[in-house]
Amino acid sequence: MRVTPSNLNLRGTTLIYSRIAGTGSYLPEKVVTNADLEKLVDTSDEWIASRTGIRERRMAAEGETTGDLAFYAATHALEAAGTKASELDLIVLGTTTPDIIFPSTACLLQHRLGANGCAAFDVNAACSGFMYALGIADQFIRTGQVKKALVVGAETLTRMIDWSDRSTCVLFGDGAGAVVLEASAEPGILTTKLHADGAYKHLLYNPVGVSAGFRDEPNHGVRVIMGGSEVFKVAVRTLDRIVGETLEAAGMQEKDVDWLIPHQANLRIIEATAKRLGLSMDRVIVTIDRHGNTSSGSVPLALDEAVRSGKVKRGQTLLLEAFGGGLTWSSALLKY
Numbered sequence: 001m002r003v004t005p006s007n008l009n010l011r012g013t014t015l016i017y018s019r020i021a022g023t024g025s026y027l028p029e030k031v032v033t034n035a036d037l038e039k040l041v042d043t044s045d046e047w048i049a050s051r052t053g054i055r056e057r058r059m060a061a062e063g064e065t066t067g068d069l070a071f072y073a074a075t076h077a078l079e080a081a082g083t084k085a086s087e088l089d090l091i092v093l094g095t096t097t098p099d100i101i102f103p104s105t106a107c108l109l110q111h112r113l114g115a116n117g118c119a120a121f122d123v124n125a126a127c128s129g130f131m132y133a134l135g136i137a138d139q140f141i142r143t144g145q146v147k148k149a150l151v152v153g154a155e156t157l158t159r160m161i162d163w164s165d166r167s168t169c170v171l172f173g174d175g176a177g178a179v180v181l182e183a184s185a186e187p188g189i190l191t192t193k194l195h196a197d198g199a200y201k202h203l204l205y206n207p208v209g210v211s212a213g214f215r216d217e218p219n220h221g222v223r224v225i226m227g228g229s230e231v232f233k234v235a236v237r238t239l240d241r242i243v244g245e246t247l248e249a250a251g252m253q254e255k256d257v258d259w260l261i262p263h264q265a266n267l268r269i270i271e272a273t274a275k276r277l278g279l280s281m282d283r284v285i286v287t288i289d290r291h292g293n294t295s296s297g298s299v300p301l302a303l304d305e306a307v308r309s310g311k312v313k314r315g316q317t318l319l320l321e322a323f324g325g326g327l328t329w330s331s332a333l334l335k336y
């Protein structure tokens with residue numbers, strides 16, 4: 001018999017789950033519409049909307065950092081959970097756009113929140129950053145080492161975009177989302193799945209860095225390079241696989257899922273995953289039209305919006321998934 005949380009019966013042992021106690025998010029004020037981008041590159045609202053589903057995205061103000069976005073999202077999540085920052089045992093933050101090289105944005109956030117002393121670190125898994133952070137925090141809680149964890153996905157992707165490259169500059173936006181996880185006897189996160197395949201590095205990457213060196217180019221050569229249509233195909237294939245793997249690990253079926261909360265990279269990828277699950281689009285949380293692709297911020301932003309709008313309710317089953325540079329892909333099945 002396959003072992004699942006429900007049939008694993010350890011006599012005298014209480015299973016510990018991690019449960020989402022509260023969610024929060026933050027979007028910068030400045031809205032950049034497709035019409036704004038028509039003035040920058042040879043593109044059109046029609047092309048962007050029909051190929052991606054994006055109509056507008058947010059852009060951080062000058063001087064506004066990933067850490068700022070993370071702070072506001074985290075503050076909202078802590079408020080929603082009724083948790084004081086000083087109660088946190090762990091902060092894990094997914095980002096590819098940290099404020100500075102070190103200390104980690106998680107450490108900067110920890111100090112700003114007043115959670116000094118707890119473990120705090122960043123995870124770089126590109127667009128899967130929040131999902132990886134969630135999977136890691138879940139493991140810490142399940143083993144009993146941590147009782148309360150703050151998990152954040154935060155990005156200022158617009159800072160690493162080549163604004164003359166129409167194939168990437170229309171896609172990305174800035175934003176952050178966060179959840180407070182707490183130990184619970186009730187489920188909770190049922191399973192998380194994390195994958196990567198570095199053989200696909202060339203399909204989505206930023207070519208410069210500290211050790212590889214920066215370049216004598218605009219913005220020191222910092223830019224996103226993506227083989228869009230190849231990434232698209234791998235994304236559809238791997239997400240198709242991982243949702244099946246995730247349901248099987250939890251002993252559940254497609255019909256048990258109340259809401260799909262997917263990474264917001266392309267509406268056509270989201271629709272393919274929904275179709276694979278047999279879910280109509282009114283059971284899928286879509287924010288890409290207003291947020292664009294906020295990388296690590298995308299899933300927790302969508303989750304928080306769905307919770308605050310009243311769509312997602314306590315006790316419902318949520319399937320979260322993400323896909324990004326690495327390539328990485330990841331998922332979580334949980335009872336909210």
Ligand code: UT7
Nearest residue numbers: 043044047051127166167170228229231232235265266324
């Ligand atoms: O979050 C991380 C993971 N990322 C993803 O999952 C992204 C996956 N990929 C995609 O979402 C899509 O591949 C894109 C939206 C990036 C591109 O859509 P596509 O339908 O795959 O287009 P394409 O790259 O095959 O390009 C089709 C045409 C090309 O012109 P030609 O060669 O057919 O004449 C491009 O030059 O569209 C052109 N094009 C544009 N045209 C107007 C590319 N970007 C633009 C643009 N505006 N912004």
